Amino acid sequence: MKLPQLSVFLENRPGSLAEPLKTLATAGINLVSISLADTEQFGILRLVLKEWQQAKAALEKDGWVVNVSDVVAIDVPDEPGGLVTMLETLAQAGINIEYMYAFCLRRNGRAVLIFRFEDPDAAMAVLNRENLGVVTDSELF
Amino acid sequence: MRARMEADTGIQAFDIYGLSEIIGPGVASECTEHDGLHVFEDHFLPEIIDPESGEPLPDGEEGELVLTTLSKKAMPMIRYRTRDITAILREPCGCGRTIRRIRRIGRRSDDMFIIRGVNVYPSQVEAALLNVEGTLPHYQIILSREQGLDQMSVEVEVTPEVFSDKVRALEEVRTRLAQAIEHILGIRVGLRLVGPHAIPRSEGKAKRVIDKRNES
Numbered sequence: 001m002k003l004p005q006l007s008v009f010l011e012n013r014p015g016s017l018a019e020p021l022k023t024l025a026t027a028g029i030n031l032v033s034i035s036l037a038d039t040e041q042f043g044i045l046r047l048v049l050k051e052w053q054q055a056k057a058a059l060e061k062d063g064w065v066v067n068v069s070d071v072v073a074i075d076v077p078d079e080p081g082g083l084v085t086m087l088e089t090l091a092q093a094g095i096n097i098e099y100m101y102a103f104c105l106r107r108n109g110r111a112v113l114i115f116r117f118e119d120p121d122a123a124m125a126v127l128n129r130e131n132l133g134v135v136t137d138s139e140l141f
Numbered sequence: 142m143r144a145r146m147e148a149d150t151g152i153q154a155f156d157i158y159g160l161s162e163i164i165g166p167g168v169a170s171e172c173t174e175h176d177g178l179h180v181f182e183d184h185f186l187p188e189i190i191d192p193e194s195g196e197p198l199p200d201g202e203e204g205e206l207v208l209t210t211l212s213k214k215a216m217p218m219i220r221y222r223t224r225d226i227t228a229i230l231r232e233p234c235g236c237g238r239t240i241r242r243i244r245r246i247g248r249r250s251d252d253m254f255i256i257r258g259v260n261v262y263p264s265q266v267e268a269a270l271l272n273v274e275g276t277l278p279h280y281q282i283i284l285s286r287e288q289g290l291d292q293m294s295v296e297v298e299v300t301p302e303v304f305s306d307k308v309r310a311l312e313e314v315r316t317r318l319a320q321a322i323e324h325i326l327g328i329r330v331g332l333r334l335v336g337p338h339a340i341p342r343s344e345g346k347a348k349r350v351i352d353k354r355n356e357s
Contacts, residue, residue, distance in 0.1 A: 005306065007304070007305070007306035009299045009304050009311075009334075009336055009337075010336065011335055011336045011339060016336070037308050039308055039311075039312070041315075041333055041334060042299075042311070042334055042335075042336075044306060044307075044308060044311070046306060063337050063338050064336075064337065065299050065300065065301050065304045065336070065337050066301070066304075067301070067304050067305060067306050069305075069306045098307055098309075099307070099308075116306065116307075
């Protein structure tokens with residue numbers, strides 16, 4: 001299923017990553033995953049968390065610009081080539097990946113990855129049809 | 142934005158001009174003709190001067206508006222320089238009032254700067270930003286000199302409307318903003334997206350231009 005991911009605009013300067021995370025810490029919200037995209041000028045902090053609505057409200061209250069987008073969590077066999085099979089399936093179906101990152105979670109010999117697809121519904125249709133492991137939120141949180 | 146507000150609400154918008162240093166709003170106001178703002182000449186004496194030389198200019202010519210209060214008692218102002226650029230219109234108005242009008246204020250004299258021989262007003266940059274984003278984001282213009290050449294860069298605060306989780310989409314916003322400004326000014330500008338509230342808020346008249354060209 002699709003998971004909501006929060007993105008936060010960060011300026012490229014010392015301390016800018018700690019500030020929004022401190023907001024979440026103060027609000028008592030734990031992160032499930034974190035990823036940072038960086039360019040020369042700015043960064044985009046991407047977060048998956050269970051209490052995403054509260055997190056969004058807390059961040060916005062502190063003046064951060066927050067975006068919510070749908071991502072898909074997929075688990076693949078935690079072994080060489082585990083990711084390749086799934087990527088090839090998506091490529092054959094013409095599914096575009098905007099970006100992806102690995103989730104810090106390994107269980108039962110499987111590793112979880114987060115994907116931002118151009119079209120998450122089309123991607124999930126392909127993955128479910130091929131019986132590739134789309135992870136539900138109850139498994140993650 | 143004026144047309145949109147009028148269309149959405151069915152309410153007519155009227156420009157009212159004033160300065161907190163004088164009396165606040167009410168120095169001049171539009172009538173139903175919406176063709177300039179009538180100055181209440183029984184209370185204020187308007188003049189137009191050349192902002193560079195300070196010399197008075199005849200009616201109809203564009204320059205800086207200077208106001209003298211005629212009826213204010215506690216804190217009168219004599220030939221107060223408003224820094225607002227307009228022209229005095231002497232021709233009778235369609236509404237029948239005979240008091241003179243000023244043209245709608247589009248820009249301010251202290252905001253204008255010259256970069257590589259081009260006169261630039263922040264209002265031109267604002268028009269470009271507004272065009273791309275739909276609403277005006279907080280911004281600041283920074284002028285610097287690099288290797289003997291004037292450089293202009295614009296810092297624009299990211300708004301929720303344009304923010305995206307994708308780097309590519311944000312880079313596109315940046316490019317579109319820069320191109321819109323370059324299209325209007327005809328000179329190259331640097332554009333930097335900055336975080337919300339990164340640009341200091343000023344009280345009263347906003348400080349839109351930081352000129353660092355005479356530093357170092």
